[in-house]
Amino acid sequence: MPKNKTHKGAAKRIRVTGTGKLVGEHQNNQHKFEAKSSSRKRRISGTGVLSKADTPRMKKLLGL
Template sequence: MPKNKTHSGAKKRFRVTGTGKVMREQANNVHKFEEKTSSRARRVAKDVITSPADVKRIKRLLGR
């Protein structure tokens, strides 16, 4: 059997923690920070845990 390839788009967007949780970045953290409040900008800068409904599919794309 040939090796499975990791999905290039998924590996740029998600990471798996040591305990197996899938982390992702939040939306709205690229530009236009003058329009966003400081508290909102700080909040969206943090990574969050991906929804449990999507974890199985994402892990398959990451080859796990």
């Protein structure tokens, strides 16, 4: 049986923490910042933990 390949698009966007959680950048954080409030921009900056619903699918893409 052949080896599973890692989904390279997912691998570039998501990383695994030491405890096994998946972390990635927040959405809506690329452009059109003039239209977004300061509090919203602060909230979506940095990284965040993926939701429980998305985690199994992303782990499969990453080969975990």
